Ligand code: G6P
């Protein structure tokens with residue numbers, strides 16, 4: 001750590017440059033901006049929207065105004081991001097407001113970088129967990145750059161996303177704000193290495209900025225969770241090979257720290273592991289479409305089927321998104337759906353030391369649109385399973401149930417179809433956790449296999465299907481649809497649900513539907529939190545069939561322009577017919593997909609022939 005720098009002197013200099021005199025709090029007049037309502041994970045907009053004068057300031061002031069003043073005063077908050085364009089500028093602005101609003105200390109990762117799970121770890125673990133909360137600057141898996149997306153979200157003391165009571169209060173406040181407080185004379189600090197800066201304030205204790213190592217707290221936590229020597233031994237095998245793609249996001253520094261420095265893997269195994277403001281022009285979303293280079297290298301086509309290059313592919317491949325909370329798991333010529341990945345990790349929880357030490361896995365949770373693959377594992381293990389709305393924040397209460405006066409449900413493993421997997425070690429989903437969990441599973445299966453006979457990802461997945469059956473799964477996304485068109489489609493589906501509930505069939509071709517398979521429920525998903533009783537309604541429309549198949553329709557809560565329609569399609573295949581377990585996904589799901597398109601009339605409502613992305 002560079003020695004504490006104390007800057008003082010005369011009066012009134014604006015940043016950058018050394019500060020002369022104490023910080024001065026300015027009250028800056030402003031007017032509300034429309035649409036500052038945080039979505040599934042914070043406020044996400046085009047960067048240009050955030051660059052408007054006062055835009056970010058309004059939101060951050062509204063955030064500070066929504067927190068209990070006595071707790072905010074003198075508190076420590078974490079401020080960092082995924083390194084996308086506008087990150088450093090936003091960090092400086094937030095520090096100016098933090099200083100003016102009485103925050104005591106700000107922790108910033110070197111380079112302004114912290115992955116979302118690492119930020120959660122810093123809030124929970126650093127100095128024994130003294131941080132009051134954290135501001136994470138990221139639009140996650142959305143592209144970055146002057147014409148792309150930027151985002152901000154607030155995490156609370158437990159390291160997880162702020163609950164809706166807080167985000168609603170913030171939004172409320174943004175609609176009436178008329179002034180924000182900022183220390184405009186706070187100089188920009190050097191974020192390039194760990195350091196401590198102290199700035200005098202007139203009526204408060206000094207304002208402290210600490211630039212902290214971005215991997216140390218998080219790495220220490222992962223070392224508690226996993227058996228590092230065991231994974232390192234697996235990676236040293238001559239027949240083992242790995243490739244990790246950070247998609248030019250913030251996962252890069254963590255990949256270097258873990259794979260190269262801890263496990264001794266060669267840097268040639270790392271793809272796109274230098275963070276870039278624009279993600280090198282890419283779309284940092286780890287799926288078959290956007291992680292094209294990795295997918296090809298793993299011997300896969302973009303449909304997730306094996307390509308002719310399969311033979312030369314590495315044994316294990318993985319990618320993370322812009323802020324490193326999402327993950328995609330691949331084997332040689334094998335794509336593991338996020339829903340299967342969740343189920344397989346739950347089935348193997350005993351191979352992860354963290355769970356053993358904590359007395360074993362206590363419960364499991366998945367978001368509603370995530371496939372039911374994990375349900376079958378939970379049932380067999382006798383674990384309670386929770387089905388929550390989309391959004392990681394809904395898992396937080398389950399993880400902290402015992403702190404909220406309920407029975408202990410943690411440690412638990414949670415997952416979402418949207419490439420999110422994690423556990424109660426932090427309060428965010430965690431891309432690198434998922435990768436290390438998979439490496440633990442591989443290490444476990446290969447404890448005794450001789451060199452040359454390595455059991456790979458595909459074998460593990462196949463064995464899982466043979467035991468539990470397979471949930472064929474696909475998701476169709478229609479991005480940037482006109483919001484009114486999307487709303488009309490939803491209204492049509494709700495009408496369908498109503499008719500089905502009243503009369504036993506929907507308005508369109510009931511015969512066709514019931515001919516194909518028995519439809520048992522059509523409803524709009526609503527969730528009552530088992531811990532605090534809060535209700536989240538309008539969480540997607542479900543068509544549930546007798547055989548466990550499902551079609552789900554939902555509007556995304558994370559887009560930044562127009563509406564995104566998601567259609568989730570799932571078909572369960574029992575384990576007794578082993579040929580039927582090895583079908584191509586598109587073939588296995590074709591009839592259900594057709595049905596989904598017909599019921600929803602998505603083509604008619606949106607004028608779109610085909611989805612933007614299929615995952
Ligand atoms: C983010 C959230 C996830 C959520 C995903 C998709 O990654 O953290 O919890 O599942 O977005 O959300 P959406 O509303 O776009 O379907």
Ligand code: ZN
Pocket residue numbers: 116139140141321322323324325326
């Ligand atoms: Zn993300």
